[in-house]
Amino acid sequence: MSTGPVYYGGQAVIEGVMIRGPRHMAVAVRHPRGHIVVHSEELSGLYTGTIRRVPLLRGVIVLWETLALGMRALAFSSQVAMEGETDERGEPVEFPQRTFWGMMAFAIAIAVAVFFALPIVAAHWIEAAGAPRLAVVGLETVLRLGLFVGYIAAIGLMPDIRRVFQYHGAEHMTIHAYEAREPLTIEAIRRFPKEHTRCGTSFLLVVVVVALAVFATFDALVDAGLLIRTASRILLVPVIAGVSYEILRLGARFERFTIVRWFFAPNIALQRLTTRVPDDEQIEVARAAFEATLRAAGLLIPGVREPAER
Numbered sequence: 001m002s003t004g005p006v007y008y009g010g011q012a013v014i015e016g017v018m019i020r021g022p023r024h025m026a027v028a029v030r031h032p033r034g035h036i037v038v039h040s041e042e043l044s045g046l047y048t049g050t051i052r053r054v055p056l057l058r059g060v061i062v063l064w065e066t067l068a069l070g071m072r073a074l075a076f077s078s079q080v081a082m083e084g085e086t087d088e089r090g091e092p093v094e095f096p097q098r099t100f101w102g103m104m105a106f107a108i109a110i111a112v113a114v115f116f117a118l119p120i121v122a123a124h125w126i127e128a129a130g131a132p133r134l135a136v137v138g139l140e141t142v143l144r145l146g147l148f149v150g151y152i153a154a155i156g157l158m159p160d161i162r163r164v165f166q167y168h169g170a171e172h173m174t175i176h177a178y179e180a181r182e183p184l185t186i187e188a189i190r191r192f193p194k195e196h197t198r199c200g201t202s203f204l205l206v207v208v209v210v211a212l213a214v215f216a217t218f219d220a221l222v223d224a225g226l227l228i229r230t231a232s233r234i235l236l237v238p239v240i241a242g243v244s245y246e247i248l249r250l251g252a253r254f255e256r257f258t259i260v261r262w263f264f265a266p267n268i269a270l271q272r273l274t275t276r277v278p279d280d281e282q283i284e285v286a287r288a289a290f291e292a293t294l295r296a297a298g299l300l301i302p303g304v305r306e307p308a309e310r
Helices: 057-082 097-128 133-155 159-179 200-221 226-235 237-253 258-263 265-274 280-296
Strands: 009-013 016-020 024-030 036-042
Touching (some): 009 159, 016 057, 133 265
8 A cells, every 4th residue: 555655854953964764864074084874763653653654643643743853963962973073182072961961951941032023022012003904914934934045144154154054055956866866966856956846845834824714713702811822823723733734745746736835835945044055065964864864664776885873
């Protein structure tokens, strides 16, 4: 019985790429000494359970796993990146896991305050000044999107972040090559675009549009103050994530149609901020991550180069 197409996804990390398959994930990172370090593992539980195949519900699961698996991959890449680093006394530099997770928690708290709470508060103030409710919801959406786009554009000027964006492009190009049934060679991978319809950046833009419709409907039906409005935004996140993910899957499935490509053109345009053209060594890392995921699932064609396992 056909189970439908198999979609691979991934994320860029510090000097590396994480690739996630149906039941396995792998992270490949360029070690400071030049070789590629690979970690792969089998996924279970929530990441592969039946609920992950249920329409609408699977979008919520994907949202959670993007955060959870992404942070695990980032923690691994940070450990590899610190190997070989020494302090002024020549002693190895250690990066405690407690410090890493503390930094991640702080970053998430700042992101929630800036991209979530600030637009809600600003919209509430404007409504209190007499602005129409629908206009207030639109302003909240535009402000949230503007803050995010501005933030991405700003950090993209930093050299280290530009390298992460290059790995992001390498991840997309490698997935494109696999989905086109091309050999995973650097030459073949380089022929494909650095943007991809299923990218998390595309997911974000779809979320913004769906959120505008959902929040406008809620505010039209409920005369809410600041507290109830904030609670509604939190409680409706699963609904928005579920609907947005289904729209994104449909877009990827019917990408060959011109009207679908037009519909998702803004998503692709936004990825120009979050991806950069990678060099051959970065493509090699993305390929290593993808091959490790295939190998863990028993799908890799025999005879393909084996990257170093950690």
